Amino acid sequence: xxxxxxxxxxxxxxxxxxxxxxxxxxxxxxxxxxxxxxxxxxxxxxxxxxxxxxxxxxxxxxxxxxxxxxxxxxxxxxxxxxxxxxxxxxxxxxxxxxxxxxxxxxxxxxxxxxxxxxxxxxxxxxxxxxxxxxxxxxxxxxxxxxxxxx
Amino acid sequence: xxxxxxxxxxxxxxxxxxxxxxxxxxxxxxxxxxxxxxxxxxxxxxxxxxxxxxxxxxxxxxxxxxxxxxxxxxxxxxxxxxxxxxxxxxxxxxxxxxxxxxxxxxxxxxxxxxxxxxxxxxxxxxxxxxxxxxxxxxxxxxxxxxxxxx
DNA sequence: TACGTATACATCGTGACACGACTTAATTGC
DNA sequence: GCAATTAAGTCGTGTCACGATGTATACGTA
Numbered sequence: 001x002x003x004x005x006x007x008x009x010x011x012x013x014x015x016x017x018x019x020x021x022x023x024x025x026x027x028x029x030x031x032x033x034x035x036x037x038x039x040x041x042x043x044x045x046x047x048x049x050x051x052x053x054x055x056x057x058x059x060x061x062x063x064x065x066x067x068x069x070x071x072x073x074x075x076x077x078x079x080x081x082x083x084x085x086x087x088x089x090x091x092x093x094x095x096x097x098x099x100x101x102x103x104x105x106x107x108x109x110x111x112x113x114x115x116x117x118x119x120x121x122x123x124x125x126x127x128x129x130x131x132x133x134x135x136x137x138x139x140x141x142x143x144x145x146x147x148x149x150x
Numbered sequence: 151x152x153x154x155x156x157x158x159x160x161x162x163x164x165x166x167x168x169x170x171x172x173x174x175x176x177x178x179x180x181x182x183x184x185x186x187x188x189x190x191x192x193x194x195x196x197x198x199x200x201x202x203x204x205x206x207x208x209x210x211x212x213x214x215x216x217x218x219x220x221x222x223x224x225x226x227x228x229x230x231x232x233x234x235x236x237x238x239x240x241x242x243x244x245x246x247x248x249x250x251x252x253x254x255x256x257x258x259x260x261x262x263x264x265x266x267x268x269x270x271x272x273x274x275x276x277x278x279x280x281x282x283x284x285x286x287x288x289x290x291x292x293x294x295x296x297x298x299x300x
Numbered sequence: 301t302a303c304g305t306a307t308a309c310a311t312c313g314t315g316a317c318a319c320g321a322c323t324t325a326a327t328t329g330c
Numbered sequence: 331g332c333a334a335t336t337a338a339g340t341c342g343t344g345t346c347a348c349g350a351t352g353t354a355t356a357c358g359t360a
Contacts (some may be wrong), residue, residue, distance in 0.1 A: 019277045028213040039230045109308040124162040127169045259337040
């Protein structure tokens with residue numbers, strides 16, 4: 001039984017082995033690449049007056065089930081947040097006039113989120129910029145996994 | 151003229167073109183994979199009482215130039231944030247007893263950030279969990295780039 | 301039909317985090 | 331020696347997520 005730390009009762013009983021320095025380094029490099037991309041994305045979003053959350057929300061809204069309108073709860077699920085976090089995000093999107101809410105006529109508890117033309121334009125511009133960046137940094141991402149190990 | 155490895159259209163139109171639906175979808179899938187990983191990471195960090203920023207900070211501090219102590223400004227650079235954002239993060243890390251500040255004797259303006267044994271233990275546990283997850287989801291990441299386009 | 305329960309969303313208070321603008325302290329460059 | 335620069339920290343503001351809670355609407359069943 002390996003005992004690398006004094007109290008390891010709760011989680012990770014197996015593989016409690018201390019990572020090697022190279023493993024720490026690989027994780028740091030991976031995170032660094034992620035941060036670089038996310039920083040780019042944040043700046044690109046800011047350039048059109050958005051935040052990353054709003055960009056991601058628009059992306060989900062746009063692509064949800066080939067155009068079907070998404071509800072707040074479904075948006076939360078896609079964004080992996082709580083319902084009320086998504087509701088708040090939608091409120092900020094509405095305030096920014098990027099989407100509208102519409103009560104689902106078939107279930108009046110549900111709020112459908114619908115992109116405005118302005119939201120659609122913002123998203124299209126951001127998407128174009130992101131596509132270019134992703135194509136450009138494809139190599140950096142692939143390297144992480146090919147160099148990493150094994 | 152630089153050749154951006156894109157041969158679809160003329161250089162001029164490159165950004166103005168509306169992304170296709172499949173391109174929106176590819177971006178949405180990429181973000182979804184990223185969110186899945188980041189949500190895992192956030193949960194793993196929360197399980198040891200950390201946030202993702204703190205985990206990333208510890209990772210940088212640990213791996214900075216093979217053990218050399220990092221300053222607040224250098225940490226900011228690595229994390230791609232502003233100096234004062236890093237200073238605030240370090241303050242929270244200090245409060246959580248994960249690191250200590252130490253004035254650099256050779257330049258008393260600089261604050262060196264030094265991990266405590268507790269910080270080291272937290273990081274090691276998180277790193278081990280992340281290594282496993284990354285190895286497991288390697289395929290998902292690689293698919294994103296192979297399926298996307300050429 | 302009536303009514304309790306589950307569901308979907310919204311609201312409120314709190315905390316982490318980032319930022320711009322500003323301050324303080326130490327170093328540097330003449 | 332002293333102004334300019336640099337490193338770090340402080341303050342106020344905004345985004346965002348969360349738990350706890352509130353409020354409709356839908357549903358299930360007696």
